[in-house]
Amino acid sequence: MKERKRKPLVKYDPSSDVLYIATRRGVEEEFTEIAPGINVELDRRGNVLGVEILRASHTLRDFLKSLGKGHEVA
Secondary structure, three states: OOOOOOOOEEEEEOOOOEEEEEOOOOOOOEEEEEEOOEEEEEOOOOOEEEEEEOOHHHHOHHHHHHOOOOOOOO
């Protein structure tokens, strides 16, 4: 039987301006800040569980502009 890959779960909370991308299920043991406002959550074995982007509208503004999509993030 072929294993089906799950798509990452993406959640955005506009009230706190946090974007979360879950890559797998598990219990968070620790997190590492890889850039200002960008945290990677890890399980006890060091597997990546997800990525949390704080102040997402500000952090991603330049990225979205660079894509040429013309989307303004509130």
